[in-house]
Amino acid sequence: MFRSVLSLENLHVQIGQRMILQDISLEVKSGEMIGIIGPNGCGKTTLLNAISGFLPVDTGTISINGQDAMNLPAHKRAALGVARGFQHAGIFREMTVEENIIMAVERAQNFPWWWTMSSAFRKKMSGAVESALEEVNLASHKKSLAGVLSGGELRLLELARLKIMHGNLLLLDEPTAGVAPVLKDALGKMIKKLSKEHGRTVVIVEHDLQFLFNLAERIVVLVDGQKYIEGAPEDVRRDERLQKIYFGE
Amino acid sequence: MGYLFTTIIRVWEMTLQSIGGHLTIGLGGILFLGAPVALWGGAYGYAIAAKAGISLGTSFAIGVALAACAGAIFAFFYARMSNDSFAVITLASVLAVDALIRSWDSVTGGVLGIAGVPRFGFGQTLKNLAIFEMYIAGLALGLEAIFIHSSWGRSLRALKENKIALISMGTSAKFIGQMVLLFASIFIGLSGVFAISRVQFLDPTFGGMVLLVQILTIAIISSAPKTLRLFAVTVIIVLLPEFLRFLNLPVSILGYLRSLIYSLLLIILIFYTLGNTYIKRYV
Numbered sequence A: 001m002f003r004s005v006l007s008l009e010n011l012h013v014q015i016g017q018r019m020i021l022q023d024i025s026l027e028v029k030s031g032e033m034i035g036i037i038g039p040n041g042c043g044k045t046t047l048l049n050a051i052s053g054f055l056p057v058d059t060g061t062i063s064i065n066g067q068d069a070m071n072l073p074a075h076k077r078a079a080l081g082v083a084r085g086f087q088h089a090g091i092f093r094e095m096t097v098e099e100n101i102i103m104a105v106e107r108a109q110n111f112p113w114w115w116t117m118s119s120a121f122r123k124k125m126s127g128a129v130e131s132a133l134e135e136v137n138l139a140s141h142k143k144s145l146a147g148v149l150s151g152g153e154l155r156l157l158e159l160a161r162l163k164i165m166h167g168n169l170l171l172l173d174e175p176t177a178g179v180a181p182v183l184k185d186a187l188g189k190m191i192k193k194l195s196k197e198h199g200r201t202v203v204i205v206e207h208d209l210q211f212l213f214n215l216a217e218r219i220v221v222l223v224d225g226q227k228y229i230e231g232a233p234e235d236v237r238r239d240e241r242l243q244k245i246y247f248g249e
Numbered sequence B: 001m002g003y004l005f006t007t008i009i010r011v012w013e014m015t016l017q018s019i020g021g022h023l024t025i026g027l028g029g030i031l032f033l034g035a036p037v038a039l040w041g042g043a044y045g046y047a048i049a050a051k052a053g054i055s056l057g058t059s060f061a062i063g064v065a066l067a068a069c070a071g072a073i074f075a076f077f078y079a080r081m082s083n084d085s086f087a088v089i090t091l092a093s094v095l096a097v098d099a100l101i102r103s104w105d106s107v108t109g110g111v112l113g114i115a116g117v118p119r120f121g122f123g124q125t126l127k128n129l130a131i132f133e134m135y136i137a138g139l140a141l142g143l144e145a146i147f148i149h150s151s152w153g154r155s156l157r158a159l160k161e162n163k164i165a166l167i168s169m170g171t172s173a174k175f176i177g178q179m180v181l182l183f184a185s186i187f188i189g190l191s192g193v194f195a196i197s198r199v200q201f202l203d204p205t206f207g208g209m210v211l212l213v214q215i216l217t218i219a220i221i222s223s224a225p226k227t228l229r230l231f232a233v234t235v236i237i238v239l240l241p242e243f244l245r246f247l248n249l250p251v252s253i254l255g256y257l258r259s260l261i262y263s264l265l266l267i268i269l270i271f272y273t274l275g276n277t278y279i280k281r282y283v
Helices: A042-054 A074-080 A096-111 A113-117 A119-135 A151-164 A183-195 A209-216 A233-238 A240-247 B002-027 B033-052 B056-078 B083-103 B125-147 B151-161 B165-169 B173-199 B206-221 B226-244 B253-272 B278-282
Strands: A002-013 A018-029 A032-039 A060-065 A080-083 A169-173 A201-205 A218-223 A226-231
Touching: A002 A042, A002 A080, A018 A042, A018 A201, A018 A226, A032 A042, A032 A183, A032 A209, A032 B002, A032 B226, A042 A060, A042 A074, A042 A080, A042 A169, A042 A201, A060 A218, A060 B253, A074 A080, A074 B165, A080 A151, A080 B165, A096 A119, A096 A151, A096 B125, A096 B151, A113 A119, A113 A218, A119 A151, A151 A169, A151 A183, A151 A226, A169 A183, A183 A201, A209 A233, A218 A233, A218 A240, A226 A240, A233 A240, B002 B033, B002 B151, B002 B206, B002 B226, B033 B056, B033 B083, B033 B173, B033 B206, B056 B083, B056 B173, B083 B206, B125 B173, B125 B226, B151 B165, B151 B173, B165 B173, B206 B226
Parallel strands: A032 A201, A032 A218, A080 A169, A169 A201
Antiparallel strands: A002 A018, A002 A060, A218 A226
């Protein structure tokens, strides 16, 4: 039996006078991969921000891995299992590629800070960094500043980092934004691998419908902050309402 | 020899202040402009306690504790406001504490200050103070180097660059910032105790905006996570105005001219060390 990793009930988010999210309820089961689509400004990123704790929720409940997360700050929600990918890749560009991976390993293993100075740590870290970067073909950039990587490489590095961290709920915000088609395939494979082989539950916000329909098991369409359509990718693709949203009457 | 030892001691004092600025502004991107408050905390705490007849060791501890209190207050505000607002609060605190020490005659001596502050350190000579401070500054530099290359140091650098991404990795950005403010204030307060031990006289012109400009300059130039570079920049900043002593300038304008030339040199230094660095690296 599948357990619920993420549960949202009657979520309302208001910013100023504007209601950004209205009455959103969503249940995401362990290992499931769901896609969230919708026109610009419909509240997709706001939804991810509310789940990960970067935006206060007015009413409703958020439960992560069975625990009430409503009153938890963002860093404690991360400890509960939320791993967040950002629209502009949450990579530290002034650090080397290696250091970005090391930061993820440090958090995943929860080392005491003084142990990070030891030679045993450096040896262990070297192996972890090598394998993580080889998986995304970035081993040759190990010592480069992350800021010199291309948009697609930054995304791959972000995914490599998310894989290392122990969060079982991945929230990815437009992972293909600014990524060349050839790297989109690599990104898709990596996300699929995280879901199928590593058992991560994935929620993806994406504008590239083709990319998302090939990846997700369930699609949620948001319009004006409300859940408009929900269903299997094939059903949603055929839904006339989706055509109207994206291409007009 | 007195000039030599004084200059060496000033390097050590500035090293401690620079570490404070480096951790907060340089590495963490925390707009901490309250360094003079921590310095005054250390200096006045030590001077008032020592003049009251309390043992020098205890006076030393009181000075450092007062600087730590200032750090704790800054940390309190840091957790509750944006970086921009924090900059204003810390800068305003400098003006507020300056007004307080100028007007609280019975405790701080007001504008006349406190004279004859006993010197801390073994043997109470400049040479011994220089040696003692060398150990302390060396230890502080070593600790900073360890800190920078630890997980805490990486978190601090991440805080400067992308606070949201750091939080999303499960780290409390507030806690990191608060701890750094506390330790920076302690280092700066420590330098205040040493500085007052050197000059043995304390008035409100001690520290202040000149000190803040120096710390900011060092923090900006040495914002890379390199302790040796920080020390090298500190030495340069301390020694930079010293050559003016040997120029044959009229005494009536010497003080102002030194300040003017020093300011211009700092501007040139920042311009040539940091100009277009970001563009060169990423475009």
